[in-house]
Amino acid sequence: MTRDTLDHPGLPPAPAHHTTPTRPHRPTRRPTRHTRAAVALLLPFLTLFALCFLAPLGYAVHESLHRTARTGPLGLGGEHDVFTGLTNYTHALADDRFLTGFGRVLLFGAVQIPLMIALATTLALLLESASARGVPFFRTAFFLPYGVPGVIASILWGFLYVPGISPLVTLAQTLGWNVDFLARGTVLWSIANIVTWQFTGYNMLVLIAQLKAVPSELYEAARIDGANAWHTARHIKLPLIRPALTLTCVFSIIGTLQLFAEPMVLRPLASAIDSGYTPNLHAYSEAFVGNNQHLAAAEAVLLALAACVLSFGFLRLAGGHGTDRR
Amino acid sequence: MSTHHLPRRTLLGTAAATAAGLTLAGCGTGTERGGPPRERKKGQRITLTFWSWVPGIDKPVDLWNRHHPDVHVTVEKVSAVNGQQYAKMHAAIKAGNPPDLGQIEYPVIPGFLLDNGLRDLAPLGAARHKNRFVGWQWQQSVFGNGIYAIPQASGPMGLFLRQDLFDKWDIETPHTWDDYESAARTVRKKGAWIDTFAPTNGNRFAGFAWQAGATWYTTHGDTWIIHIDDGPTRKVADYWEALVKQQLVKTIPDRQNAWYKDIQTGAVPAWLGASWGDALLAGNAPATHGNWRAAPMPQWTKGADAQANWGGSATTVFAAATYPEDALEFALWLNTDPASLALLIDGGYGFPSAKKGYTTTDLDVDKEFFGGQHYSTVFADAGAHVDTRWKWGPGVDTLYQRLGDAFTDALGDGSSFRSALTKVQAHTLTDLKDKGLKVESGG
Numbered sequence: 001m002t003r004d005t006l007d008h009p010g011l012p013p014a015p016a017h018h019t020t021p022t023r024p025h026r027p028t029r030r031p032t033r034h035t036r037a038a039v040a041l042l043l044p045f046l047t048l049f050a051l052c053f054l055a056p057l058g059y060a061v062h063e064s065l066h067r068t069a070r071t072g073p074l075g076l077g078g079e080h081d082v083f084t085g086l087t088n089y090t091h092a093l094a095d096d097r098f099l100t101g102f103g104r105v106l107l108f109g110a111v112q113i114p115l116m117i118a119l120a121t122t123l124a125l126l127l128e129s130a131s132a133r134g135v136p137f138f139r140t141a142f143f144l145p146y147g148v149p150g151v152i153a154s155i156l157w158g159f160l161y162v163p164g165i166s167p168l169v170t171l172a173q174t175l176g177w178n179v180d181f182l183a184r185g186t187v188l189w190s191i192a193n194i195v196t197w198q199f200t201g202y203n204m205l206v207l208i209a210q211l212k213a214v215p216s217e218l219y220e221a222a223r224i225d226g227a228n229a230w231h232t233a234r235h236i237k238l239p240l241i242r243p244a245l246t247l248t249c250v251f252s253i254i255g256t257l258q259l260f261a262e263p264m265v266l267r268p269l270a271s272a273i274d275s276g277y278t279p280n281l282h283a284y285s286e287a288f289v290g291n292n293q294h295l296a297a298a299e300a301v302l303l304a305l306a307a308c309v310l311s312f313g314f315l316r317l318a319g320g321h322g323t324d325r326r
Numbered sequence: 327m328s329t330h331h332l333p334r335r336t337l338l339g340t341a342a343a344t345a346a347g348l349t350l351a352g353c354g355t356g357t358e359r360g361g362p363p364r365e366r367k368k369g370q371r372i373t374l375t376f377w378s379w380v381p382g383i384d385k386p387v388d389l390w391n392r393h394h395p396d397v398h399v400t401v402e403k404v405s406a407v408n409g410q411q412y413a414k415m416h417a418a419i420k421a422g423n424p425p426d427l428g429q430i431e432y433p434v435i436p437g438f439l440l441d442n443g444l445r446d447l448a449p450l451g452a453a454r455h456k457n458r459f460v461g462w463q464w465q466q467s468v469f470g471n472g473i474y475a476i477p478q479a480s481g482p483m484g485l486f487l488r489q490d491l492f493d494k495w496d497i498e499t500p501h502t503w504d505d506y507e508s509a510a511r512t513v514r515k516k517g518a519w520i521d522t523f524a525p526t527n528g529n530r531f532a533g534f535a536w537q538a539g540a541t542w543y544t545t546h547g548d549t550w551i552i553h554i555d556d557g558p559t560r561k562v563a564d565y566w567e568a569l570v571k572q573q574l575v576k577t578i579p580d581r582q583n584a585w586y587k588d589i590q591t592g593a594v595p596a597w598l599g600a601s602w603g604d605a606l607l608a609g610n611a612p613a614t615h616g617n618w619r620a621a622p623m624p625q626w627t628k629g630a631d632a633q634a635n636w637g638g639s640a641t642t643v644f645a646a647a648t649y650p651e652d653a654l655e656f657a658l659w660l661n662t663d664p665a666s667l668a669l670l671i672d673g674g675y676g677f678p679s680a681k682k683g684y685t686t687t688d689l690d691v692d693k694e695f696f697g698g699q700h701y702s703t704v705f706a707d708a709g710a711h712v713d714t715r716w717k718w719g720p721g722v723d724t725l726y727q728r729l730g731d732a733f734t735d736a737l738g739d740g741s742s743f744r745s746a747l748t749k750v751q752a753h754t755l756t757d758l759k760d761k762g763l764k765v766e767s768g769g
Contacts, residue, residue: 070762
């Protein structure tokens with residue numbers, strides 16, 4: 001292909017060019033200047049990274065290794081933190097509700113992520129197919145729900161789920177179907193519906209971006225070889241958007257583990273959602289209702305670890321299949 | 327005062343505000359706070375910030391500001407959904423930038439004490455004002471020698487019912503819990519449900535237990551003794567479990583959209599609520615105007631007069647307040663001045679903690695909604711017979727959450743409500759130990 005000639009237009013000139021005597025006056029200072037430039041350019045990123053990522057992470061780990069000790073009659077005398085090792089972690093891992101919440105989001109992910117990614121891929125392929133009409137309109141329309149903040153989306157869907165208010169429930173009941181979107185068995189899938197509604201369009205857009213990057217010569221070649229639209233999609237488009245699919249899957253895995261706004265907003269409406277419905281909600285409840293930041297920090301660290309293991313596990317899985325192409 | 331005293335139309339706004347509140351909780355509010363307490367110099371102008379959710383609180387505050395130009399009070403509304411206002415206050419205390427004054431309910435006062443979040447008002451001479459307030463409500467914020475809040479309102483419990491429907495269905499107002507159960511059976515036969523057992527409503531369940539004679543928290547020396555699994559509470563749990571198992575009550579959350587709809591349509595024609603429920607019903611079911619009545623809570627023993635309280639809150643001064651004396655002066659004025667009380671009553675804040683400055687008939691704000699009934703006398707009587715042995719302990723927020731989770735589980739897997747109490751008792755002991763407290767199980 002033409003990749004070698006097209007690629008690397010932006011690379012800096014090879015080091016050999018630098019040593020040519022075009023600028024012989026300050027040969028010794030050049031490396032310093034480079035280092036300084038690199039530092040200057042990296043500094044904003046590193047500062048923000050340290051401030052917004054490393055510092056909170058370090059603080060969370062620190063908090064998770066301590067507990068509050070109180071003194072005085074009835075504990076009202078005062079409080080201070082004492083080191084407690086991994087007690088908070090064993091405590092979190094011994095909490096049934098926390099573990100059940102983990103199981104719940106895993107189940108959620110196992111069902112919802114494949115569905116959503118399949119839907120996003122289908123929409124992306126349809127919009128990028130040669131015979132698609134009204135592409136800008138539909139692309140925007142599908143993407144629009146992503147612009148609605150999660151809390152608002154949950155409130156909106158909440159109104160559509162609550163019996164007595166929801167036109168959907170009323171309609172179903174007049175048709176003789178007694179549906180309850182907020183019951184114990186259904187509410188998880190009602191949440192899955194909100195998440196799917198919100199993020200399918202976003203994932204679709206990521207996939208479309210990658211589809212746009214496929215060189216048109218490939219399609220031309222396929223057409224000449226007699227491939228129809230289905231063959232093109234199956235054998236050219238799908239394999240080539242593999243990196244984007246991997247990316248959207250990893251984002252979805254992380255997003256699923258962090259599920260919070262939807263159950264939080266629906267909780268007052270649905271008796272079935274308890275305080276540890278998802279691991280994040282559990283940590284929130286511990287921190288802000290139970291006022292036990294130390295345990296919450298331990299749970300947050302565990303959650304981050306789980307997200308790490310699952311994301312990298314998935315990357316390895318996806319990458320392992322893909323190595324033969326490189 | 328109720329934490330959930332909200333018309334459903336405010337749901338959207340509240341949720342959005344909550345989201346914003348959670349984000350902003352960690353940020354400063356621009357007012358300089360947190361320094362050592364200072365005395366205001368004569369003529370010096372200061373601004374105090376006050377976090378509250380009470381409907382209509384702005385009016386008495388405006389009145390205060392008109393008469394006290396030097397001490398300006400700014401109200402910042404906080405969300406009262408699911409205790410989110412306390413999450414915000416705890417976070418602000420932790421971050422070192424709480425407001426000067428806050429509205430907190432009696433049950434959560436010990437929780438804030440553990441944070442060292444409240445200023446002890448005793449050294450400022452608060453004890454002088456003790457006799458201006460109803461005794462048991464004053465005691466709710468007294469711990470040891472400290473006085474940690476000025477009581478504002480309480481919520482004596484009662485039974486609200488749709489008199490028109492009860493008449494139509496030939497049901498007499500239930501006087502005992504047995505009457506209530508047979509009334510529930512008749513209501514169910516007519517296609518409605520007498521009430522809902524909202525598994526997550528720990529506040530109301532605590533009220534039921536309180537009425538039955540439970541004491542969940544006691545102290546012995548410097549140790550907290552926990553008795554959530556005591557005899558009276560078991561009696562209450564068994565009773566409601568029977569109603570749920572016979573499907574005589576719904577199990578949907580109360581004071582949420584679906585419940586408001588049921589209240590509007592008569593699908594739920596009664597509610598075991600509290601005095602502040604008048605505004606809630608009148609505001610959310612306007613079409614049922616004139617059909618509601620209030621009655622005393624059903625009794626366990628015929629002819630008894632055991633009453634309970636649901637909600638009730640106090641005005642507190644946070645420990646980080648720079649001008650605690652002025653804050654205390656405002657808190658006292660807000661909760662005792664007749665003009666302020668009149669405005670608060672008008673807004674529907676609950677049953678005044680102050681002894682003087684109003685008459686019971688002033689509280690019949692929604693008299694026409696209750697068909698001309700002087701319904702406040704029902705709650706005034708209830709308030710006078712509240713069991714004063716009841717005391718709150720630390721971690722009530724967590725306790726409510728544990729109760730909610732345990733009842734949710736019980737409704738889900740059909741296990742007994744008693745096993746839920748056993749679980750909550752065990753959890754609460756662990757929770758309090760985790761907080762670094764000395765705790766013992768009182769059975």
